[in-house]
Amino acid sequence: MSDQESNNSEQSDEVSEIEVAAVKKSPIEERPVAPGSKSAAAPVKGSSWVAWLALLLVMVLALGVAWVAREGQIKGLALTQRVAQLETVSQQKQTSQKELEDQLRVELRSGLAALEVKEGDKVSRLSQSLASLNEKLAKQQKALARFSVSDRDNWLLAETGHLLRLADQRLVMAADPVAAEALLTSADAVLRGVDDPSLHAVRAAIAKEIAALRAVPKVDVEGIYLSLAALIEQADKLVIFQLPKQAERPSPKPATDWQGRLHQGYRSALATLSDYVIIRRRDVPMQALMDPQWEGLVRQNLRMLLEQAQIALLSDNQRLYAVSLERAQQGVAQFKASDDVGTSAISTEITRLRGLTIGIAQPDISSSLRALDNAVEQRLQSEGGQ
Secondary structure: OOOOHHHHHHHHHHHHHHHHHHHHHHOOOOOOOOOOOOOOOHHHHHHHHHHHHHEEEEEEEHHHHHHHHHHHHHHHHHHHHHHHHHHHHHHHHHHHHHHHHHHHHHHHHHHHHHHHHHHHHHHHHHHHHHHHHHHHHHHHHHHHHOOOOOHHHHHHHHHHHHHHHHHHHHHHHHHHHHHHHHHHHHHHHHHHOOOOOHHHHHHHHHHHHHHHHHHHOOOOOOHHHHHHHHHHHOOOOOOOOOOOOOOOOOOOOOOHHHHHHHHHHHHHHHHHHHHHHHOOOOOOOOOOOHHHHHHHHHHHHHHHHHHHHHHHHOOOOHHHHHHHHHHHHHHHOHHHHHOOOHHHHHHHHHHHHHHOOOOOOOOOOOOOHHHHHHHHHHHHHHHOOO
């Protein structure tokens, strides 16, 4: 039995005790009445009616209290059932919450385990990459450690060989001793930085070749080329035919009479006729003048010959250079009758240019390259023996 039911039973016992006490303490009390008196019967009848009324009230009150107690007991039972239901629901919710927490813990643990596995794999891959990188770095450090003074010297010797080959090609292909000398000087400076006694023969060969290049006569190729270009411009300006200049005649004073005017008219007509007809006496036959078509061919041929001389100059062809200038001089001679001054100037310049020597024999500068190859081969053999 619950606490509420015990309280209701105690309240019922108290109500019964109150009813008994009320009956005992009713307002009808026994009073002594004298025997033989009339007034004693009336009070006894009135007191019984009041007693019954009080008993009725007490019973009504007891019933009301019992009803109230019963209602309270019913409500208490309902409340108790409600509380029990709430406790059941609360226990169910607590159970559900506990199950949910357990599920979340399990999922969290599984997620953390998967994350740890994933991070572990990632860390493992990073560790492997780092180990591979360290291994490569160690190999590179070992490779760098192998570089020594001998390796640096080998690089310098390779650079020297490249410079010597360029000098030889420049002299053979372009006939440029100045550039070849500069390249040989640079190669000798590189060998001086190596400071190896075994390269003495190479430096000696380079010194001989530099001296041979300095002894080669210098040809002013640019100056000769510009002189030929100037001759081409002058050849285009040669005059084929030029009318002689007539002297200005003083105008006579006008005549006063008709005879004087007739005489002046006759002289004016004779002077006008003499402007169109020129009579000259020569002891030698006069050379025929060129027509315009032949003039164009001669000018074009003269220009081509001078340009051919320029090409021979750039290619270091002495024979073609001389032949081109000789034929150009013959073409200029055809303009002598019409332009003696211009022809003489051009012919003099062509004669001067024909006397120049452009085909100069270049020395052989390949001995230094052969000496360097021999020194490098001996150096490799000595390093392999060690």
